[in-house]
Amino acid sequence: MSAVLSTKNLVRRFGGLVATNDVTFSLPAGARHALIGPNGAGKTTFVNLLSGVLPPTSGQVFLDGQDVSDWPVFKRARNGLSRTFQINQLFADFTPLETIGLALSEAHAEGAQFWRRAGTSKTIVDEAVSILEQLDLGDVMEHRVGSLPYGKQRLLEIAIAVAPKPKVLLLDEPAAGVPEGEREQILEIVEALPKEMALVLIEHDMDLVFRFAKTISVLVQGALFVEGPASEVARDPRVRQVYLGESEVEQHLGGAA
Amino acid sequence: MIDTALHATTGGESRAMAWFAERAKWRWPEFALWIAAFALAFVFPSRSALFNEVAILALFALSLDIVLGYAGIVSLGHGAFFGLGAYVAGLLAKAGGGAGLYSDPTFGLLVAAAVCGFVGYLTSFLVLRGADLTRLMVTLGVALIFAELANRMAWLTGGADGLQGVLPGKILGLVEFNFMHPEYAYLYSLSVLFILFIVARKVINSPFGVSLRAIKGNALRAGAIGINVNRRLNGAYTMGAAYAGVAGALLAQTTAFVSLDVLEFHRSADVMLIVIFGGVGTLYGAIVGAAAFKLLYDLLAAATPQYWQFWLGLILVLLVLFVRGGIMGLVSGLYARMTGKGETP
Amino acid sequence: MLTVLFDGIAYGMLLFVLAVGLSVTLGLMNFINLAHGAFAMAGGYIAVVMMQRFGLSLFWGLPVAFLVTAALGAFLERTLYVRLYDKPHLEQVMFTIGLVFMSVAGVDYFMGASPQIVDVPQSLDGNIDFGGVSLNKYRLFVIAFCAVLTLALQLGLSKTRFGSRLRAAVDDSRVARGLGINVTTIFALTFAFGSGLAGLGGALGAAIFSLDPQFPLKFMIYFLVVIAVGGTTTITGPFFASILLGVADVAGKYYTPTIAGHQIQIGGFVIYTIMVLVLIFRPQGLFGRAPGK
């Protein structure tokens, strides 16, 4: 299976600090991958390098085998690399409908059309509505995004990233800040995403990680520490020592055993 | 859960289509405004020279609202395009000598729009670098360099004495500009404003326009959904420049004169003030702001020719302290209360 | 040649004293105060009134101009400006332009539209020869005064407790608040001090440029240029930017290159061209730090 997304010797420095240290990483199509690591391990930096928000100091990023290291964010997005942000990045003055409509019209390369009214393309509107309804946003689709409850905003953050049907989706702590009762919904939605879409989940919540991920990478001090199937990583004593709270790991191992 | 959601789609699509249509719909205050604007020419023909200034200023403000209110580019040098358009149209009308293609007002507007659009496109690459303060100063710097160039190139522009002998031909080959009938000039400028307003309104409601609002709202997210942010901003800046050029051309044609002050700093500063005064990113704010600003000035200057600036300043200060979003903020609040709906989106 | 440099430095030093307060307000509170020039004008007119009505010398006019404008700044900051910190930049622009308009008309009403001239004290009148170059005493005084002031500012910022708190607040006001620094008070004091400096600069400059009610509008562009080129994160940035612009402006007017037999007056272009070029290659200013980490 060829990789949809991979990196080669990726390095990012901030002054003297090495935030990403020589990471070579590869993600097969349809992967269900989790990226974990202690606070300050450089997870968000790594995601920013993958999505193009930050340029690498050295090394390369490949999307579908193509070197995209110097591509801007939008170009990677257009070529099937989508992401959510740890802190919601939404258009507060838009409605969810408009937001998804916009994302779709960009995905259909109709975003620069200036001589027709937005919302006249039936395919886009239909698709937008169906995505919104799938993500339980149908009843609030005409409301102002800024006025939605946080949980709904979090769903919309995912909806925007999912709408263009990306090949790779990077989910940066999708459940962060979501009240306990609504986490389950987010997880269900993530689990129900199309099989062929490669997913990378950056998460602290081990429940979520072990329920979702088939493979796991552990990032410590900017470098890849351990990589492998979820069950193996969980059993790896080094991981236990370096990262996972002993009790938590035991709990999961106990559950798995 | 997904299954149930799929079953529940009945009516969602048509509701969505209707929502989009409703949002772009013309509302009655808009019709009222335009009818009133055209009616003014017939009710108060004698004040049409002032109205003509308002219409030109409104178009100029509209052009900045596209750049500032929609593309989010803070420009303190938009007067560069206004002045360039004025000189282009003025020089053309001078070359035509009152007849023929060169003096044709419509031709003058088109050429001014094309030249300013082109120069706007080129300068947009400089402007897009940096944040607010940087953009402010780059636009300002470019405008000041333009002004200095026009001053230096006195052989072409007439320098500080102004450009003499601007003779625009008949409007559409039919009606002659006649200073005894300022309403002709007003109707001409207002028609141009109206047409360009409709175009701007259409563009703002298009996917392109929505993407501009998105960029202004959150450029990071806009990039992450695949919007080529810089290219869209290039486009918006180009459009704003072309519009400003047309406004300048209208001034040159209707006053048959171009002087260096079309390029002066105060034009750029005033128009920015007007857009904020009217309400940023609303299109109508530009028009209402221009009208309010000019009429206020006219009233105050008549009442106290030396100290009107004080009262104008006071109004600006009070408006910021007590109202959000300029005049349009005030108006849309009132409209929402009248129709009993929430704020218009 | 040396005289050109001398004049340029004097001009640049003045620009710095006039603009430094604005740089700090912009950097600290992210507040665009276009009315900064109005404080400078106020300082200038205070000096004029002190000298013309009360017959005091400029030496007394300077501290009074500083104190009165600082008090005025503190008063306006507490009553008006404080309400605007959360408002969008554009509304701040409209508000402060409104203040400028009011100050222009107000000064016109009380002081008249014609330019006012400040007499240089007898002891600073005339020139002295310095190695064959004749230097104007007053400009020399301006340079010395501003240099001492700049040094004092720099020391004050780096050595005092207030200075370190101010730097912390400029760096990241949220973090500073978290550390228990009273950012509100720091800002009020800084604003007052910056306004006072502008007033001082206005009084100093009134003896070189003439002073009229259009002053805040005429100089607004110069202030903004200094800050855009110098950046807002340090005070050395605006300082070097001021000197650079002062010298470039003076030299640009002094030297008129001849191209193909035509004298080309570049004076009008120099400052703006430098600014645009600087900003194209370093959008955060010559001495500013890149935003973010």
Next chain:
Amino acid sequence: MNAKITRRHTLAAFALAATALSPFAAHAEDVVKVGVILPMTGPSASTGREIAAAIKLFQAQKGDKAGGKKVEVIIKDDTGVADITKRLAQELIVNDKASVIAGFGLTPLALAVAPIATQAKVPAVVMAAGTAIITEASPYIVRTSFTLPQNTMPIAQWAVKNGIKKVVTLVTDYGPGIDAEKTFVATIKENGGQVLDSLRSPLKNPEFAPFLQKAKDLKPDALFLFVPSGQGAALMKQVSERDFAKEGIKVIGTGDVTDDEQLNNMGDAVLGMITSHNYSADHDSPENKAYVAAFEKANPGLRPNFMSVGGYDGMALIYAALDKTKGDTNGTKLVEAMKGMSWTSPRGPISIDPETRDIIQNVYIRKVEKKNGQLYNVEFSTMANVKDPFKAAKAAKK
């Protein structure tokens, strides 16, 4: 009930708006309106204030009757921006039915109005702007101020006579400045002198130092200066810093530099400076003594300058023309009546050249001296009946 009230209110509002916007429909046949457009705010405000004060003084002294009609003056502020000047002129003519328009603080403002004056056949009396070409822009333009060549030529000739061979000129870079520069340079060159450099400073320029330094470094016999009214004080401040006298460089200029309005503020540094101009508040004549006394009484703290006499004489010309046409306000007749008109103004004998509609007047060479603790331009030599040299040269060529 409610609806009725609202409608009545709306109607009232409309009526109010209508009266506010419509021209004063009724005007009596026996009123002549003079529309005066001046920069009352902005950088040239002082010009507007002087002229407005002079016009008020004139009407206070001579009454408001001329040619059997009541003369009503309407003053408008154009802030010094050309398109506003033009619009105001248009409104004054079309709406207020002004029979004469006047004022015009700067050259482009006067030029912007020229086409309207021609089309409407309404006399435009230029009370301030001084570029030579203005009167050629319309046959309805008449000037009561001065032209720069007119004011410059005498000082150039004076310089030649006083053995000045090498000069540097420094003028403000706009129409009048260039006029002054050309005239001065031409006169010097014709007489075998040498112009070392011609410097031009931008119109909006707070810093003259580099230009002055350059002039000093060139070591001429004399430095010739021109700046518009209002900038003289700033320029002279910086001139005094440079100590030109020590290098043996004479500083001369047109009287715009030692503008009466600001002269007292310039300090002793300007003592002895020699300029040529059409008016000095110190002009020794009974007419001027009365004028200065009355002006200063009506405007405490303000000394009348050359702009003010331009306004005062402009009104005198309009009154005299109306008297001559016996109140006929036909523009062509008024302009005809103005041509060749001559009278004694506070500045001395003046007349309107029937050929060019420009003013013919004495130009005086003056020296700044202290009198009763105040600085004045004291006239010591007169060049009588100077025509605008620019147009005279053109006429000679024909």
